[in-house]
Amino acid sequence: MSNQPFQVYLRIKPLLESSTETLIEDLNDNKIVIRKDGKNSKSFVFDKIFSGVQNNEDIFDQSLRHNLDHFVEGYNTTILAYGITGSGKTHTIFGNEKDEGLSFKCINYLVNRMKYMSPEANVQMEMSFIEVYNETIRDLMSDQPKPLMIMQDNQKGSYIQGLQAIKINSINDVKEGINIANQNRSLAQTIYNVYSSRSHALIQFNLSYCFEGQTITPKLFIVDLAGSERVYQDQKSKNQQEGSNINRSLLALSNCLTILSDKSKKNQHIPYRNSKLTRLLQDSLGGNTRTIMISCIQQNKCQYDEILNTLQYSSRATQIKKQVQKSLHQQISEEKILILPNITDSEMSTKQLYLTKIYNDIYSNIEEYHEINNSLIEIQNNILQNQYQIEEIYSMSLQNNQNSINDDQMYHNLMIAQKQNQELEQQLQNALKVNLKQKQLQKSLLLQITEEQQQYIDYWELKYEESQKEIQQLKQVLQSKNDDIQSKDSQIQQQQLFLDQIKTKNPSLYTTNNDSDCSYPSSFASSTSTSQIKKKSSLTHLNTQNTLSQQSQLFDMIDRPRFSNLSHIKQILASRERSPVNSIFRQSPIRSPLRKKPSIRNITSISKVEQSEISQISSIKKSRLINDPQITTINLYGSQYINLIDKENIS
């Protein structure tokens, strides 16, 4: 027992003549193998296969009963009988005196279920019966079967305008309704020369009840389809396929089934609107409906090709996958409410969905518009035909002027034809009104979409402006940084120049010409902080007896970024060998330039040469240097080293 939303069952008609040969090679509960002489065996799998021995009761029990329980819970349900002429579709749906058909069994079951529902549920069930023939929908419950149109409504969804429905309280109401429909069907057949194998019969049951504050409104369609062999015939002859309306519906149905069942065509448009039948069954095939397809086949070898076609189509339908939800009355209105908040990135996907929905709405409206136009042409043709009929009757009545009985009959026919003409004209007027409404709706939808797109454009324009501003600001920052770099470069050049000048004037103050530290005065060498550099350089300059203005100028220059950037100095000197002196005195890892010239910086030379220099330092500096210098010496590798440590900077 399958519980899938799309179930396909196979019913095999028993061989009624014992002389005929069966094409079934193998058969079990859900697999059938058929074979024709000279051809390979072909096997097909279905949800369940009913062989010739099982009757309608068995089929109802095993394929429909559980689905009807779902229907009562609120799921739209459609039962389709599919197959070639004479395969047993009508027998399955309507049955006979000995074997009651599935439609009666379903209603019987539902009516019994209704009895057990509480009065508060306010259960109501209605039944309609329509026929689709040659792309015309006729209401078989009406005394005067006339063409009807499918309309679209925001609240109701798609519906058949002017379709009559009878209330059902008992199974007798159903039997009576179906009798009326069958009588009207046979009347229509005589008038329009329809054969059952070329028309589709659809019974629609609308159930409605209240449950937990919600109105549940599921629909049940029971469909006896026209003989499917027409499809294959039409497919064989392309001219016929395009031009003929004999069974455009079935061709459209098989096209829809093909797309729905093909995973690779998942996003492809499904042409439900290509026929009245597929439009009516749109929800049953791909939409929010549980669908039970009962494919009927004969088993005569002589019908191999047609049976094979039915099996292929039906087994393809087993591939249809869909999800269904309960049919609540509020669902339609909820779907319509789509608010447009301000656009943000995270909401883009919602926007895309909304746009897709609008496009789909427009698409379906355009299709509907064409459909209404086709209906208009159809009605106009009917009016014309009636006009001819009236003229014909009138000319005949003139010819048979003498015959009063004929006259009366002719007059009567004339009146009927005129009345029909008037009704058709009325329908034409209505259709024109609907057409106009559709046009207006399309226009408003197009305006809506333009508005939506404008919002997107505005949003991105705003974003663009903001980005432009940001770029501008960044450019300005970049420019100022470049200017800064340029000014610092020029300062460095000036410093370099100035230091070169000093170096040229006082070469003795610099440790060595080969050392890359030559640009620094010797007393800088073991200092790492800017202030140390500053102070020691001042000492050096005092030693060279420069003027005070020159000293201050030098202070200014040395205080410039090149020297203030400690990491820059470290970077230049990092690769150098770590001075043992510095290691010991825990100073910066700068190799002391003194090492290169131990003779200049040994303790003896300090006492002799530098002592006199120190004596020339201004009184403040002097006191600081004399009273509070820390002069430390160390003997390493046979040389005396001196290191001047300024306490202020060490702390």
Ligand SMILES: Nc1ncnc2c1ncn2[C@@H]1O[C@H](COP(=O)(O)OP(=O)(O)OP(=O)(O)O)[C@@H](O)[C@H]1O
């Ligand atoms: N399972 C069955 N057991 C016995 N008789 C059957 C069975 N199926 C069909 N028949 C008989 O076969 C004949 C043709 O069946 P039916 O009218 O149901 O075919 P159909 O597919 O509806 O054809 P059409 O498309 O012309 O309406 C009928 O006389 C019917 O009683």
